[in-house]
Amino acid sequence: MEVDLLRIDERSVSNFGYLYEGLSNYGLDYIKDWKGESLGKFSLSIDFKENEENSLQLDFAKQFNEIPPGIYVAVFDSPELRLAGWETRPTQWFQRTNLGINSYSGIQQTTVEIRNFSDLHPIRLVEIEVIAKNNRLLFKGETDGNGQVVIPNSFLRGEKGNSPAFLLARSPKHGLSLIEFSDLKKKPRFLIRGRKQEIEQDLYITTDRDWYRNGEEVHFVVVGRDLKLKPLPEYKLIANLVNPQGELSEKVSLKLDEFGVAKGEFFISNSALHGPWSLEIKNKSGQTLATQKVAVRDLVPLTLETAISTDNESWRAGEGNRFEIQSNYHSGGQASLMSGDYIGYLKASNQHESAELKDFYFGNPKAENRTYEIESKNFQLNSEGIFSGNYKVDDLSDNPQGLYELDLRVNVQDLGGRPNPKNITIPIDTHSAYLGVRPNFQQSLATGISPQFELVRVNRSGGLLPLLDLDYKLSRIEYSYDWYYNNGWRWNRSRAAETSIKFGRFQAGQINDLPQLDWGNYELSVLDISGFVTTYEFSVGWGADGQSTADPEEVVLSTELGPNREYSLRFEAPFAGLGTILLANGDLIDSSEVAVKGGRNEFKFTAPEGLEPGFHVLLNLKRPFEQGTEHLPQIALGSTWVDVLSANRRIEMTMKIPDQITSDQDLAVLIQADLEEASVVLFAVDEGIHAINDFQNKD
Incomplete structure (x- = not known):
């Protein structure tokens, strides 16, 4: 086998299309002609057993007199591989360096930290350069005594050719190191949680319901806070009502009151299109701060309120599962002896309902529609407005297309024969365990x-x-x-x-x-x-981004608050090493170093004052490695959010209204809350409308 070793010119990486990709002969020639140089070739004789996994460690320093620090690629070829010139050869990219790079990107600034690999000590006076895609130098600086340099994010907000591409670190003693720097928000998937917040203002919008008829008004309320939960008094906003075709139907100007609250309404014209509409709340700069989806439909309020209950949260396949349907009139009284029907649709999905598992893939890929009607039946409620049934889903253990669930749809007819619909989705348990795969x-x-x-x-x-x-x-x-x-x-x-x-x-x-x-x-x-x-x-090679797939290990963190804002941080470490505990909100607040042992660990830290509504605790665990040793995985990361809410943030409120009033009476509403002053908005909504759309304000 022949091995070709090439060194890449570090100033050419910003427009080098083959970086970290497998190389063909064409890619090799391109590097030699334009982007680097070949240090030479050497032959390698190997004696591997077929159909067995084999390993071999190569020491390039023995093959060449000098290998300076830099970016290298080794390409392997042999006549026995029978590869055409355009086919990819076995390729190994590597860097020769003693500079390890960590970066922490916040809202206002990005902190870069440089440590050596051998003992993890911070390195001072390392030259840091941020290079744009067009090879322009965006930032240049040196690390301080803590091995850190702070880059204002204003240097990194260029677009297209002026956007950052790579970060290059250089030291006369420790060599150079290069990392991709094009997406500062990129991180391992297990650290991606919550909602990305791009600006300092956070708005919440809610409507009185989510279905409307032509000729009705959409009533909405907006609440505005900054990221420290302080109200935004006198803050000016624009509310837009957008129709199903994406056209602006109406807009109103709003200004938040002293409590950061504003209300408004939109009129749905008699000729308005049916379908999904949206409310968009924008600031004066045109940035969208909050949206709410609503629908315009031709509806008649329901007369019956129907509920479906089951004995278990999930049903076992191959067994009978009991369920109960209960229906009552909104005006009071049970829907005695009313007729109805139900139908079950079995659905197969490759995604779990849990938000924590949304990126994992379960089961087998199927191109066809995987929704099946499996049973329909008529029924009659008893004198108490109740029907009890038993539903059996066939054994699906030999057909693991994915995760199954049953969509049980029920219609109960009122006295006029109009159906009052209700449905419930029930997970179907087909196996004792389920495997999820996430690339x-x-x-x-x-x-x-x-x-x-x-x-x-x-x-x-x-x-x-x-x-x-x-x-x-x-x-x-x-x-x-x-x-x-x-x-x-x-x-x-x-x-x-x-x-x-x-x-x-x-x-x-x-x-x-x-x-x-x-x-x-x-x-x-x-x-x-x-x-x-x-x-x-x-697929491999079809529109891929060419990035390495190496990910750090995950560390699950838990915190417990003690007296005087002292917290206990607990975690299981996959290996022993040097840990950095960081506190962050919009940017880094504080950091401390701890010696971590493999297995269970507990450390104390004190949080500064004024961190409402909370802060992130980040753990960066590293271990040193020496020349010639296996070094992956070398990094483990963990994060958790800690709530910090003062007692007056949690409003205790009760509301009392009469059970029944006559048409000539005013509706008296008594609100009691543990507040001296507050902004209050009340919605009065027809109960039949709410029964149709099942609307709940989940926030």
């Missing part, structure tokens, strides 16, 4: 990169289960495309061949020892002992 890359992976996957094993409600022995298989998939003519050329794709790349058994939360892959379609199948199978399809 550490986007839908497509660059050629020459080893894919990595994170796995989770849960029960049907989303509770975590221990990862037992799991079987996996990585395969390359070949498709054939059958073309036909029907008002234009069309095609059907069918699976033609499958080639096994690697298979095995593991018991861990990640699969990270897969080989580098060439252009094509692939799938990863993982089998649990419960019989549940998850198959994730992905």
Whole structure:
């Protein structure tokens, strides 16, 4: 086998399209001619056993007299590989450096920290450069005694060619290090939580309901606060009503009162389009601060209020499951002996309902619509307005397309024969455990990169289960495309061949020892002992971003408040090393270093005053490594949010209204709250309208 080692000119990386990608002969020639130099070639004789995993450590320093610090790529080739010039060779990118880079991006500034790899000490006087996509120098500075340099974010807000591309660190003693710097908000998926807040103002909007008829008014309330929960008095806003075609229908100007509250209304004309409408609240600069979706429909208020209850939150497949339907008139009284019907639709999904599991993929991919009508039945309520039924979903353990749920739709007819609908969605439990797969890359992976996957094993409600022995298989998939003519050329794709790349058994939360892959379609199948199978399809080389898939390990943090604002921070560390505990809100507030042992740890820290509504606790755990040692994973990260709310933020309120009034009486409303002054907005809404749209103000 022949090995070609090339060094990349660090000032050419901003417009170098092959960076961190697998290289063909064409890519090699391009680097030699334009972007770097070849240090030379050497031959390597290997004696590997076929169909077994083998490893070999190469010391390039023994092959070449001098390897200065820099960015390198090693390309491997052999006649036995039988590769054409345009095909990707086995490729390994690496940097020779003793500079480790951490960056923390806040709202106003970005802090860059430089430490050496050997003992994790901070390094002073390291030259830091931020390079734009057009090779322009955006920022230049040096690290201080703590190994840190602060970059104002105003230097990093350029667009297109002037946007940041890379951060380059240089030191005469420790070499150079390069990291991608194009997306400062990019981070491991397990750290992505909550809602991104781009500006200092935070607005909340609510409406009296979410369905309206022509000729009615939409009443809404806006509450404004800054990120420290202080009201925005006299803050001016624009409220827009946008129709289903995206056209501005009406707009009004608003100004928040001393409590940061404003109310308004829009009139829905008699000729208004039916469909989804939206309310948009914008500031004077035109930035959208809050939106609320509503609908315009032709509706008649319902006369019956129907409820569906079940014995269990989820139903077992293959077993009978009891449910109960109860219906009452809004005017009072039970819907005795009224007729109705129900119908069940079984749905298969590859996504779990839990927000914590939204990025994980469950089950097998299916192109067709996976909603099935499985049972319909008529019924009659008893004298108390109740019907009890038993519903059995067939055993689905041999058909694990994904996560199943039942959409149970009920109609109860009132005295006039008009249906009053109600539905409920019930998770269906088909297996004792379910496997979720989450790739550490986007839908497509660059050629020459080893894919990595994170796995989770849960029960049907989303509770975590221990990862037992799991079987996996990585395969390359070949498709054939059958073309036909029907008002234009069309095609059907069918699976033609499958080639096994690697298979095995593991018991861990990640699969990270897969080989580098060439252009094509692939799938990863993982089998649990419960019989549940998850198959994730992905492509290599199709529009990939070319980024490395290496992710740090996750550390789950928990905090407990003690006296005098002293907190206890607890976590399980995957390895021993140096930990940095950081407190942050919009930007970094404070940091401290601790010696972390592998396993359970607990540390104390004191939070500064005035951090309402809360702050983030971040943990950056690093371990040193020496030359010639295996160094991955070298970083583990964790984060958690700590609420800091003063007692007067939590309003205790009661509201009393009469159960019944006559048409000539005023509605008296008594509100009691533990406040001296407050802004109050009351909505009076027809109960039949609320019964139709099931509207709830979930905030």
